[in-house]
Amino acid sequence: MITALTSLDGRYTRLTTELADVFSEYGLIKHRVFVEIEWLKFILVDLKLVPFDGANIEKLNTIALTFDLEDARKVKEIEKETNHDVKAVEYFIKDQLDLSGLSDIKEWVHFACTSDDINNTSYALMLKKGKEIAIALLRQLITDLEQKALQYKSIPMMSRTHGQPATPTTTGKEFINFAWRILQEAEIIDQTNVQAKINGATGNYNAHYFVYPEINWIEASQRFISTHLKLEPILFTTQVNPNHSIAFVLHAMIRAAATIIDLDRDMWGYISLGY
Template identity: 25%
Template sequence: MINRYTNDKIVEIWSDKNKYETWLEIEKLIVEAWSSIGVIPNEDAKLIRNKAQININRMFELEIENKHEMVAFTRAISETLDDEKRWIHFGLTSTDIIDTAQNFLIKESNEVVQNEMIKLGETLFSLAKKYKNTLIMGRSHGIYGEPTSLGLKFLLWFDEIGRQIERLLFSKKQIEITKISGSMGNYVHIEPEIEEFVAEKLKLSIDSINTQVTQRDRHAFLLSCFANIASTLEKIAQEIRLFSRSEIKEWNEGFGVNQKGSSSMPHKRNPISSENISGLSRYIRSFVSVSFENNLLWHERDISHSSNERLILPDVFNILVYSINRLTDTLEKLVIDKNEINKHIKEAKNIYFSQTLLTYIIKTTKFSREEIYDFIQAATIKAMNENKDFKSILEQNNIQKFISINALNKIFKDEYFLRNTEKIYERIDISWLKKMT
């Protein structure tokens, strides 16, 4: 992963130093577990706890010779011990250490993702409250529809982030597990109690059943969850980009005093953060297909998954945390131009009252829906073609046939479009945010 898109916490978690120290800690815990059931002498367990170290450079030297990472690791540890070294890796296969450690690193990384998601949720909820009663033109198919609450846009995303966190919590439950069950996963040379001991110490769950490896459907589900989160990030970023267009200009990313938008055009202010998030979100989603392929291992295990996981796992955590953090920052600095928002509402020249009028006449008269619809549609076409106010066109074209002018005036009130906004806010579950903060 290039430095531009890294997160310090994630980099530290997935560093060689932390990974191999986690391997060493699991080896020590397994020794202590054996000691707790009387297989390894307590004195040897204490010596291993206090003396065993890992010299990464020495390990790499040994790996060049023996072409096996775990053998190089255990022998590098053994070089720091005396006779007690015989208990290192006792009854284990490589993935008892590798997969348990990797799942533990995933656990630590998931906490970082979760915390960044909570911050994003807090920011969205703050914006939702701030703009609850601010009207903005709603659009469907990119075309003016009816005004809606600007706050509802942020509330919608807040609610979606809540669902994404719920999915994340479920995927955490599935992936944050131990795998200490031996070469074929059937505890022939190790006892289930050993795994239970380590799981408790690392605060991991125990896998129900496995082979030589943790089954990769668990990883595929986690990355699918991340891809879903990324789709939400891009959804929000895309909306910012759309509103930043020159012909709209209702929202804009914050722009620093010395910031430059273009190397050739000094006037440019591009939505670079949102575009960055969009691009990285697509990259995150690309990992999903690889993760599903990794579930297709031969018999009890092969290592076709191993090489790509060394890349995609630290990368996906780095990019995801970076993207969430950048989106939060972008939203906190978002510039909402209420003048442009109001200008576009006025530009619509009341055309957005067409459905309001349609439903009112249907409700208060006995005219057929078809007759009313066709009359209103003709009036909207005339208003748009002539760039005139919809209400005035109605008055000029005998709207009195359906409704009085007095009733018409009462209908054409912009605040009508906010009439149930409060009820929507009351529906939204914010308990997850309160619990997590």
């Protein structure tokens, strides 16, 4: 798009389309809706805070599963009135519950949550999907480099240090250097569990326990994060998730990208030397 703010949404759109569905504002709103619905289902079906006909569970699922760009535009219209992005999602869901004949449960939407309960879980789900895409691309690059390492393992070349001829090496060995370096970062990205929390305005479950003191909300929170969202629960926070796991993943991606830049520069250098 010639009016795009950055080249990521302009000339490089073809390379970022898959990630755009995850990390765009539309992707964020969609994940917020998903988390709100999952939390609503959890307190109604799992915790049974109020009577709920299980036959209506599909109506709840439909709100999240059929969410599309037109729905996102509706959320943005609501946001013009609320001036609050998460509150706009809450009101959108309540409208959908009215349309589905479930008005009696709409005030349970966003129960005991602070905005970051919805935001941090949404970002975590987005990162989990995004890193799966990134890992697949990195592993393909690693495979390509390993294949070239084997293909060129017996082709000699002069290695250099400080730009001067040093000792003999092989083309294959230089390729495998980069395959190994990228593999280290890909494994960190793959093995890092993305963490999330849902524990209220200051991380103490105050609203939860005030209304339902008989429920073990720490255990319930852990169960919701791990079972319903398939994320790793983080127990000790303030209002916001400290996001250590996000830092681990993104720093590994930075190092992987830096390694790929090294690869590009070395290939440029070899070509300029006539290899």
